Amino acid sequence: MGRFLYFLILIASFNVTYADDISNLGWPKTLSKLYFQLNEKPKNYFVLVSRMPSIAVDFRTNDGLHNSINSFSFQKNFHPGHEMIGWKCKIGTMPFESMVGLSGESDDQHKDLLDKGWGLTSLLATFKDGFLQDPNELEARFHYFAEENELAAAEGRSKRIFLIATVLEITENDCERIVNETFEFVNHINNPVQNFSMILSPARYEGAGCGSFAAHFMERIDSVKSLIPLFRRQFNLPNYLFGTGSALPEGVEIPETIKNLASKKPVSKIKLISSSWTSSASPYINVEILDPELIVFWQKLFFDAYFDQNNWTKEKKSFNKNTFITRGVWESSEDIYNQGQRNFTYVAIDRNYDERTRSIYSHQTQFIKDLNLTYFTFSNFPGIILERK
Numbered sequence: 001m002g003r004f005l006y007f008l009i010l011i012a013s014f015n016v017t018y019a020d021d022i023s024n025l026g027w028p029k030t031l032s033k034l035y036f037q038l039n040e041k042p043k044n045y046f047v048l049v050s051r052m053p054s055i056a057v058d059f060r061t062n063d064g065l066h067n068s069i070n071s072f073s074f075q076k077n078f079h080p081g082h083e084m085i086g087w088k089c090k091i092g093t094m095p096f097e098s099m100v101g102l103s104g105e106s107d108d109q110h111k112d113l114l115d116k117g118w119g120l121t122s123l124l125a126t127f128k129d130g131f132l133q134d135p136n137e138l139e140a141r142f143h144y145f146a147e148e149n150e151l152a153a154a155e156g157r158s159k160r161i162f163l164i165a166t167v168l169e170i171t172e173n174d175c176e177r178i179v180n181e182t183f184e185f186v187n188h189i190n191n192p193v194q195n196f197s198m199i200l201s202p203a204r205y206e207g208a209g210c211g212s213f214a215a216h217f218m219e220r221i222d223s224v225k226s227l228i229p230l231f232r233r234q235f236n237l238p239n240y241l242f243g244t245g246s247a248l249p250e251g252v253e254i255p256e257t258i259k260n261l262a263s264k265k266p267v268s269k270i271k272l273i274s275s276s277w278t279s280s281a282s283p284y285i286n287v288e289i290l291d292p293e294l295i296v297f298w299q300k301l302f303f304d305a306y307f308d309q310n311n312w313t314k315e316k317k318s319f320n321k322n323t324f325i326t327r328g329v330w331e332s333s334e335d336i337y338n339q340g341q342r343n344f345t346y347v348a349i350d351r352n353y354d355e356r357t358r359s360i361y362s363h364q365t366q367f368i369k370d371l372n373l374t375y376f377t378f379s380n381f382p383g384i385i386l387e388r389k
Contacts, residue, residue, distance in 0.1 A: 022132060023182040025098045027086060028139035030379055034167070035088065035097075037376065043387065044089035044170045046178070046221060047099065048214060050296055051145075052162045053081035058329035058347075059233050059291040060354050066277040067332050079161075081292045083214035084138055089175030096179050099138055102213035104130035104196025109249045117245030117266025120237060121258055123198065124287060126207060128251040130196030132186070146379050162324035165383030166299045167376075170221050177220035185216075199255065199287045211290040227363050230356050231294045235287050236279035243267025261285050293327060293349050297357055300325060301364045302384040306373040319382070 027035050031047075038045050055078060058064030086099030105127040113122030133141070145161045152160050170178075186193060188205040195207025202208035202216035215232075219225045242262035248254070254262075261283070307316035319325055327349040347353065351361040374385040 021183070022100055022134065022186055023087075023098050023179040024096045025100070025135050027088070027097060027099050028135045028142055030139060030142040031086075031099070034165075034376055034378055034383070038088055038167070038385070041387075044172060044175050045087065045385075046168045046170045046174070046218070047086040047088070047165060048168075048218070048295075048299070049084040049086070049099075049163055049165045050292075050299060051079070051082040051084075052164070052296060052324045053292055054079040054159070056293055056327045056329050056349060057291075058331070059289065059293065062235060062237065062277040062279060064329065064331070065235070068329065070273050081211075081296075083210045083292070083295065084133070085214045085217055087170075087175065087178055089170060089172070089178075091172060091176050091179065096175060098182075099135050100182075101133040101138060102130060102193070102196070102208055102210050103133050104194075104209075109252050112249045113245065113252065114269055114272075116247070117243050117268055118254075119243035119245075119263075119267025119272050120241040121243060121245075121254055121262055121267075124242075124255070124258060125197070126200060126253040126255060127196040128194055128253060130194045130207065132193055142379060158323070160324070162322070163379075163381040164296070164299050164303075165376075165378065165381065166302060167383060167385040168221065168224070169371075169385075169387045170223070174221045174223075178217055181217060181220055197255070198289055201288075209290070211292050211295065215290055215295075223367070227298070227360065230359050230363070231290055231298075232288050233291050233356075235289060236284040237287060238275075238277065238279050238282040238284050239263060240282060241267060241272060241275060241277065242285060258285060291356075294356055294360060296327060297349055297353075298360050298364065299384075300327075301361065302368070302373060302386065303375075303382065305364070305368050306375055306384055309373060 055068075057068040057080075082101065082103075084099060084101035086097075088095075088097045090096065106129050109127055110122045110125065113125060118125070145163065149160050152158075185202070185205065190205045192200075192202060192205045192207045196209060197207045198209050198212075200207035200212075202212050208216060211231075215228050219228045239261050240263055242258055243266045244262055244264050245266045262285075303319055304316065307313070307319065328346050329349065331345045331347045332343070349357065351357050368386070370389055371386045372389055374387070376383045376385060
């Protein structure tokens with residue numbers, strides 16, 4: 001009864017400030033059913049909730065990234081996805097229960113940068129409006145997602161918001177590292193929380209994006225930390241794609257590595273789209289970017305494993321036919337025998353997608369041997385609980 005009252009107190013006290021300890025803020029109400037399910041066992045847990053990107057981006061190569069940008073980057077309503085993390089664990093007898101996410105670029109400042117001639121710099125800039133989403137903010141997001149999906153269904157629209165969750169049993173030592181890191185990250189002198197960026201390093205407390213922020217905390221978990229580098233990809237992007245446009249929007253900074261090597265003249269949208277992104281013939285800027293499709297792929301593997309173990313053939317087919325679950329990209333190639341015509345081939349993001357997915361699949365195959373898998377739902381979205389046998 002005491003733990004039940006403690007949870008209700010946490011739920012009732014969501015109006016928090018950064019002065020509070022973000023490692024112990026409670027959970028969003030949307031996940032209360034999962035909370036009480038986990039509370040039946042004296043175990044420690046880490047939670048990853050992923051909002052699926054509305055369109056899959058091909059992060060395998062420069063050309064793949066270029067083709068993806070050309071196909072949708074300048075269209076309306078594209079959403080790159082979002083990662084949210086949480087934990088429910090103890091250090092000794094002290095409970096720590098929280099769920100957070102890192103967000104920023106709240107006014108689509110990159111569009112202003114593109115219009116002003118900053119080229120690819122606009123996608124890799126630092127947006128100084130980064131902030132931590134507490135459980136109250138995430139609950140508002142979950143409520144918004146549910147409302148948007150209901151509205152889309154009522155209007156007959158196919159475009160929906162889709163979430164999947166993975167709950168991983170962790171150790172007390174994992175819990176301690178996560179709790180310590182929340183304090184370090186929020187209170188670091190560099191103020192990394194306010195620096196929202198695809199390329200800044202959370203490990204060096206420079207800043208982070210939502211995905212790299214989540215991955216940073218997952219690296220505190222012994223059982224998966226060796227997997228996390230597989231989610232990141234390296235790119236050598238030609239200097240001439242990075243322009244120097246007119247005045248920067250308020251609250252936007254250009255990382256020094258880009259500022260020092262970028263072209264000193266504007267790069268328009270048209271030039272960005274039409275230029276080659278191949279780095280071999282030009283000086284280049286090396287960047288590391290987390291591929292959200294690899295995180296989604298890793299999470300999907302646990303659902304397939306659960307369906308296989310429980311002989312849920314129909315449910316597995318239904319799950320994998322979902323337009324959000326079926327992830328893939330269009331690969332472009334030149335037909336040299338037909339006047340250079342461009343051909344497009346659909347490539348599924350599965351275990352054969354590339355060497356990264358093969359390695360992730362191999363890791364998962366070994367990983368689940370010592371785990372029990374349990375299926376759950378939250379707001380009609382699917383999740384998997386992974387617990388040691």
